[in-house]
Amino acid sequence: MAFSMALATGLFFVSLVAAQSNTPFCDSASGICFQGYTDPELDITIGLVLPDPPTDEFIVQMVAPATYGYTGLSVGGTMADSLLFTLWPNGDDIVLGTRWTSGYVLPEVYTGPQITLLPGSGVNSTYIQATFRCQNCTTWTDGSLGSGDQGGFQLIAYVAQTTTPPDDPADVGSTIIEHNDFDFFGMNLTQAQSTQYSSYVAGGSASTTSAPTTTSLPSSTPAPPSSTSSASGATQTEWGQCGGQGWTGPTTCAAGLTCVGVSPPYYSQCQA
Template sequence: MLWKSWIALVAALLQPGKSAASAVFQDPDTGLTFTSDFILYKADGRGITYRIAIPDNAQNYVPYDAVVQLVVPNDVGWAGLAWGGSMPRNPLLVAWKNNNDVIISPRWANGHVSPQPYSGSEYTIIKGGTKSNSTHWQVTALCKGCTAWTVPDTGAQRWVLPGGSNRLAMAYSPNKPSNAASPTSSISIHEVHSYWTHDFARAKNPNFEATVQRLIA
């Protein structure tokens, strides 16, 4: 029975739209308003929290900056986020803890292969929102180049629209990258992946640019 229960949960994890509606989170460390989703990766209830904050003046079909925050259990080797809702052909975030530091690596994959370093997006870690304790680590970062991109083989434009909900995807591995100190290190194949619909409309922040500039100064 336990084995069947585990299979059922894994099957549920791999289907889109299985998380509850995004919650609004007022972050005391940064002062930003995020929308937040908790995505399971283990049958025992362990999961990774993904949060997004965006400017209140962000417009459809216009690139805009975003702040992303991950809260990750210490047993996670690396955690991933796909801004386009699937692994291939969209900006990927891969993050892991290296001793007392957190590494964020922008990645891209043209298929279901190991994602390679990607120069089209850039992350600036916000130290005031990045911390760890005995059970979890948290990273908060400004991303430029995550909400709009061009698909290389077709030239098609893709967008993360700020006025509603967007499908995002996550991936998890228990294994750290081969060279955890390097953001370009090779990474292991993910053990679990999942999808959810994330609310961007309620993630809007007035004075976003000024707040972010203060946080990264």
């Protein structure tokens, strides 16, 4: 299956990035402040925040129309040799996973990164919003964030398949067809570093006066994701992992929490 070669056109990158660059915004649902970009035509918002000092992880926010077949993100700026995220709704569930490819063909599931959904994630009648922590995500096969310098410049690419859903929406590794829209923006990674990162990943709500705008799911409060598995065994706390392929830790969530498949069958976590 061939995918668009336009993602590799260097001159196009330069001219486009000159017009589109990161701006600050805060998510009212999670209290996390990002550097990112909102595409007014595709109605997609991408945000990124890194620890200060940088480590091997970051937090991403992806917001897109729930009617899209899927939305994708390349933190390496190109399709090939980059860490890719794919996102789509399956009813009230968020299906979010990582992929990688060495060429312009269907990206396959990429193992290694660990994704944890954070507060503010959900699906409603108009939008899907995923705010998530990605650990072991700054280096990948044949690439790295900011070419190894997390204080430098990074091209961020995003794509949308606006009409056709995955073959199996319940499977994070499902076959998908080529996107029919894409765009880019330039990211200053130094500006994306935050000393409040530790409170963000703890589910805390921190505020700042430097971010001029606030974003959250643009319509009604999202419906809570439905349960995809029943828990048993030791007790896991909120946002902790409770299932997935190869998982040997706790599978029972604390009182009031449900074990939810975030990237079935690879990862589940406890959510209220």
